[in-house]
Amino acid sequence: KRGRRGSGGRAAQRVGVCNTSGSGTDLPAPSGEAAETHGPLPQNTTLFMGFAFMLTASSEIDRLTNRPASDDEDDYVQTGPYNKAYTESQLQAGGGFVLQDFNEEQCKAAYQSLLIADQHCRTRKYLLCLASGVPSVSHLWVRDCCRENKLLNYRNYLLPAGVGPDEALVEWHPRCSPFKALRVLLVFEKPVELWVQLISMGGGSSVRQFPADKDSSDIPAGRYEVVVTDSSCPAWVETEVTSQDVPLVSPEWLIQSVIRGECLGFHSKPQYRHDYASTS
Secondary structure, three states: OOOOOOOOOEEOOOOOOOOOOOOOOOEOOOOOOHHHHHOOOOOOOOOOOOEEEEEOOOOHHHHHHOOEOOOOOOOOOOOOOEOHHHHHHHHHHOOOEEOOOOOHHHHHHOOEEEEEEOOOOOOHHHHHHHHHOOOEEEHHHHHHHHHHOOOOOHHHHEOOOEEOOOOEEEOOOOOOOOOOOOEEEEEEOOOOHHHHHHHHHOOOOEEEEEEOOOOOOOOOOOOOOEEEEOOOOOHHHHHHHHHOOOOEEOHHHHHHHHHHOOOOOOOOOHHHEOOOOOOO
16 A cells, blocks of 8 residues: 555654644655646546545654654655645546535535545544544545546555554544443543544544533533543542542543544553653
């Protein structure tokens, strides 16, 4: 598969508690015309007709942690230069419909929806597409389709779901329900809509956001099965839910469950502790 490394390798471990990555930047192309490195605009104006596309780019932290932990690994494939704006123009020139943000209804309405990226990452779009079952495909697929002026099999260019808890790459998988029927309480200083969306798309039966600065004891017993929070969680909240035998986990547990497509053990990794601090 192009634009990724084989599933047998291991990635370098993320530094610190990294939940999601911000919007990435384009990978610079060498000097020369864009068509030489990214392929020409398609001659066939219906090449991507019926497809709905979203585009995202890896961040610097993604690129750093996606590299193999050892320089001795031979299965790492460096991705090609990526110009998101130019790739978007190729898709539109070929009749593709480009969504500027994730929209589940529009994705369902399309003949096929794809997320285009330079490599697997933790951007908002990447995680939402993974949770909803939208395949993430290397931008090299667009380049090669335009070079050959025909629609190639995007499945040969699938990007991984991400790096799993054992630091090995997890293959892309169809939509799963890792949080099926799970009742979740979110406790953060500011509401995080992304966590709500991931839990809901993952089958969660109820999700409630609880502000970390709220000082009234308003957590009914027996209503929640897990609390997703971070180090900003007030001590009284921790005491309250712990007395109810409700586990507190970090967003890393949430993301890893989405990547694996299964509900991981709440205490199966130190990184899943809500107050986990890296010693790196």
